[in-house]
Amino acid sequence: MPKRLIAGNWKMNGLKAAVSEAETVAKSLSEQSADCDVLICPPATLIAVFEEKLTGTAVQYGGQDCHTNESGAHTGDISAEMLADLGCAFGIVGHSERRTDHGETNDEVKAKAYALTRANVLPIICIGETQSERESGNTLKVLTEQVENSVPTDLDGTKMVVAYEPVWAIGTGLVPELSDIEEAHNHIRATLTNMGIANADEIRLLYGGSVKPGNAGEILTVSNVNGALVGGASLKAADFLGIIRA
Known part of the structure; x- marks a missing residue:
């Protein structure tokens, strides 16, 4: 299993001044390394600044979404190749906010x-159930459907990450x-294995959903939790470092 991955998703937050928070994280990791991979996915407007400030540090950076096409007449969209051109190591696809706000389907997530x-x-x-789906007892059914239809079966498990965010x-x-x-997480792992994905046991499964310094330690001890996808707590260096150090 690769190192655990602690990933921050800044969502639609952060102006140029906020990059100092990421620099503080990088400085701390240069002074005391962490036994995990660290990633921040800022809004697209800041990726070039991250490239300038964070290249060569222990903080990797990535995108929050991409278009399925390499280029073309898609005003306002960003291709995977554009993310790669700026040095992005990862890209988030299928976040519940994209599925809800933009109506993204499992097929679109797989294509992304x-x-x-x-690139x-x-x-x-990203996968995860809604509150009504959980209350109706359909959590595992929903996760099965999303995994089977959002995750490409012909990709090697070392070349992808799956994030569970209720x-x-x-x-x-x-x-x-x-x-x-x-x-x-055990169900997701079993589903990925049953799909016949190569090295399914090496796919890092992240947990996301109100992860904070105070609860990260116990969450990260859970079976088949190989890291965290962190939202609001990744915006402040002190909070994000607290999770990383956990």
């Missing part, structure tokens, strides 16, 4: 994952019971 691998950028493929826990302060996280 292929686009990223085409040699590792996809972080939609109802994102930004709400609500966190599932550790047993619920374990059940979900």
